[in-house]
Amino acid sequence: MTAQDGREHQGLADRRARSFSESFKCLFKPSRSRGASPSNVTRLPYRSSSSSPKRNSEPPRRSTISAQLDPKAPSVWQHTYTLRRCSPGMPKLFKHAGSEASNSPTRRRSRSNKKEEAKNESPGSFGSTSNDFRGTQGLRSRSSSNSSCDGSNGTTTSSESHWAMDSLLDHSDNDVIPYRGSNKDVLNARDKVPDDFIDSYEEDALHRATSYPISLPPKQLYHEGLYTIRSHTDGKSLKSLPRFAGADLTCIIEQDGFKVYEDGSHEHNVKVMEIVTKLEKSESLPVHRQGSLSKPKLGIALSGLFKHHKDECDIENALSLLPNENGSETNHKKQATDQSCDKNGKGDSNSIPPTQNKKDYLKIVNPDASLGDDELKLINSLSSKIHTSLQHYLHEKNLKPAACAREEAPTFQESYGHPVGTVGAGAYGEVKVCARSRTDSDIPPFQTYHDDKFIYYAVKELKPKTNNDLERFCTKITSEFIIGHSLSHYHKNGQKPAPNILSVFDILESSSSFIEVMEFCPAGDLYGMLVDKSKSKGRLHPLEADCFMKQLLHGVKFMHDHGIAHCDLKPENILFYPHGLLKICDFGTSSVFQTAWERRVHTQKGIIGSEPYMAPEEFVNGEYYDPRLIDCWSCGVVYVSMVLGHHLWKVASREKDISFDTFCKETTRTKEFKVFEELKHVNSELAPTRKIALYCIFQWEPKKRISIDKLLGMQWMKHTNCCLIYESS
Numbered sequence: 001m002t003a004q005d006g007r008e009h010q011g012l013a014d015r016r017a018r019s020f021s022e023s024f025k026c027l028f029k030p031s032r033s034r035g036a037s038p039s040n041v042t043r044l045p046y047r048s049s050s051s052s053p054k055r056n057s058e059p060p061r062r063s064t065i066s067a068q069l070d071p072k073a074p075s076v077w078q079h080t081y082t083l084r085r086c087s088p089g090m091p092k093l094f095k096h097a098g099s100e101a102s103n104s105p106t107r108r109r110s111r112s113n114k115k116e117e118a119k120n121e122s123p124g125s126f127g128s129t130s131n132d133f134r135g136t137q138g139l140r141s142r143s144s145s146n147s148s149c150d151g152s153n154g155t156t157t158s159s160e161s162h163w164a165m166d167s168l169l170d171h172s173d174n175d176v177i178p179y180r181g182s183n184k185d186v187l188n189a190r191d192k193v194p195d196d197f198i199d200s201y202e203e204d205a206l207h208r209a210t211s212y213p214i215s216l217p218p219k220q221l222y223h224e225g226l227y228t229i230r231s232h233t234d235g236k237s238l239k240s241l242p243r244f245a246g247a248d249l250t251c252i253i254e255q256d257g258f259k260v261y262e263d264g265s266h267e268h269n270v271k272v273m274e275i276v277t278k279l280e281k282s283e284s285l286p287v288h289r290q291g292s293l294s295k296p297k298l299g300i301a302l303s304g305l306f307k308h309h310k311d312e313c314d315i316e317n318a319l320s321l322l323p324n325e326n327g328s329e330t331n332h333k334k335q336a337t338d339q340s341c342d343k344n345g346k347g348d349s350n351s352i353p354p355t356q357n358k359k360d361y362l363k364i365v366n367p368d369a370s371l372g373d374d375e376l377k378l379i380n381s382l383s384s385k386i387h388t389s390l391q392h393y394l395h396e397k398n399l400k401p402a403a404c405a406r407e408e409a410p411t412f413q414e415s416y417g418h419p420v421g422t423v424g425a426g427a428y429g430e431v432k433v434c435a436r437s438r439t440d441s442d443i444p445p446f447q448t449y450h451d452d453k454f455i456y457y458a459v460k461e462l463k464p465k466t467n468n469d470l471e472r473f474c475t476k477i478t479s480e481f482i483i484g485h486s487l488s489h490y491h492k493n494g495q496k497p498a499p500n501i502l503s504v505f506d507i508l509e510s511s512s513s514f515i516e517v518m519e520f521c522p523a524g525d526l527y528g529m530l531v532d533k534s535k536s537k538g539r540l541h542p543l544e545a546d547c548f549m550k551q552l553l554h555g556v557k558f559m560h561d562h563g564i565a566h567c568d569l570k571p572e573n574i575l576f577y578p579h580g581l582l583k584i585c586d587f588g589t590s591s592v593f594q595t596a597w598e599r600r601v602h603t604q605k606g607i608i609g610s611e612p613y614m615a616p617e618e619f620v621n622g623e624y625y626d627p628r629l630i631d632c633w634s635c636g637v638v639y640v641s642m643v644l645g646h647h648l649w650k651v652a653s654r655e656k657d658i659s660f661d662t663f664c665k666e667t668t669r670t671k672e673f674k675v676f677e678e679l680k681h682v683n684s685e686l687a688p689t690r691k692i693a694l695y696c697i698f699q700w701e702p703k704k705r706i707s708i709d710k711l712l713g714m715q716w717m718k719h720t721n722c723c724l725i726y727e728s729s
């Protein structure tokens, strides 16, 4: 190669590198220039439907904030905040800093070996109050839909700031009177962590079962022959779930279907959605109403963009936007290509980059990254198709893909069946469950929920909200699909997909919307589970919460190992199978912090996620942070919500939330936080190491916070019995 050749080659590589990084910036980190301003922050209340397992009285779910905060722009949030209601009798776990805390016996550390061991795990003490929380003045308070607001400017009254405990699990019964106490009342409110964790079981047996080091039964005991696997859980990833129906083990704890056996193993029994239980009893699928999935509902204003015409092809005739398995393009692609060909036969300029140019691509330095050459091609191809479709819609020239469908491709209906109910609602549409009858050609293992008769799929319908939203919409669905798809189809280097990541199968286009097809989780989400628990005044058993936490951390670790941070971990995005298999979903706001061509981890800035779960550094204007550490913080908030049944604060900003400020002051002054100190665990050996882990997670200075990897290596997680067996643990 001559010097000039070399320079040209280098120049080409540089240009590609720039275009890759721009492409990724655009796709995964919407910049201001692309219209992502704080005013784009949106919130959709949960829309219940008759077929939905959620009841009308269910408290509103947390919306995701996915805008970059512009430090200079006036920060007016359109995000509405529903005031959390506390019943007068609800626990108030804070007490005033400086009162009894410093003399509390709980402060006196025991000198026992176990505690010493736990102490040794501590990475250091908490940061000082001098910790600079700049820039939160940029965040105005939000208007509230059912709260007291001081007029139209959206600022909240002082009573809002008195909500020390932001109860996740509102008691929505009519007779619950919102707590309107003063600051002092709230801060002085003492509440003992209830002792009712420990039920009526034999203490000795429990101690044996939960003391560590615990020896799990040898792996061969998990053989299907010994443990009964229910018909609907014989999916591939569920094979490893231990079931004890056939084993002669005494159950020593039973709480709401969660059972712990004398050898320390346990069994979850998460409530299955009504839609599924009904369907399981029926012999055939309900009579199908054509077009039921695609029909726009009243109240979804699409500004006339997506008019539903009766004669239009509906979603069940939607066509996949993905290339066929053999690499050839889908029918839809052919159709789009036909349309985009000009008279001279020139093709679509945005088509997949030709493979002969592969040598010009940047060198792969991080083969573990989820985003590599293949994904980049898919991103280019998908975003080009989505853009084209949106332009067609904009000018009301519908593609009518079904009308042009070619014979060889299976229809939506053939692949995924038809809708049988609604399971949730997101920012851009509803999530439905589709079911189809099993046929002889369906050979297990399946990557989604199924029973003897049917195979189920979750189908997310995605429609832009307004004409101005198209760019953001395109980014959201492309990143959501690509990230979910690449994580759930991870076969690089012979690795298997992670059991705790929701599989994303397909993205299709109908005449009126885009449709993402995913694995279906029949037991719903953690949010619903916690709401149900709160209604019976219960909460998750700590051993159950620990198992879920371990699965959550393993799922997040998998994402981090492949260059992706979730950035919106919250109970609504954590789904379950009936036997407790946990799946992380919703990659719409996930961040690619490292691609296959990068060795460096990218930091990011701005607010992303859902308020109570966001880490403090996100609220500091202009500050760049490591997205992996915000995931770790969110996992901590999720865990605390599981074991306490409510949030510790509603927003991790000292200026905005007195509860968070109290936490910071208390931990700075006393190096302890009363809630963590008093948190009980059935296993007295695990309690101290869990406490240390919580302190390590809730370090408000990100550089002192523990990583997910290290958290999994702590005694707490190492000795947590999990119903999935991970190779690394």
Ligand SMILES: Nc1ncnc2c1ncn2[C@@H]1O[C@H](COP(=O)(O)OP(=O)(O)OP(=O)(O)O)[C@@H](O)[C@H]1O
Pocket (backbone or CB within 6 Å): 062, 063, 064, 423, 424, 425, 426, 427, 428, 429, 431, 458, 502, 518, 519, 520, 521, 522, 524, 525, 572, 573, 575, 585, 586, 588
């Ligand atoms: N695969 C699935 N199986 C079962 N339920 C699901 C599935 N996917 C989503 N849901 C339900 O639908 C709800 C909304 O889904 P999701 O969070 O993916 O929507 P979204 O548009 O990304 O929401 P947002 O952006 O507001 O967080 C979830 O909280 C969950 O209850």
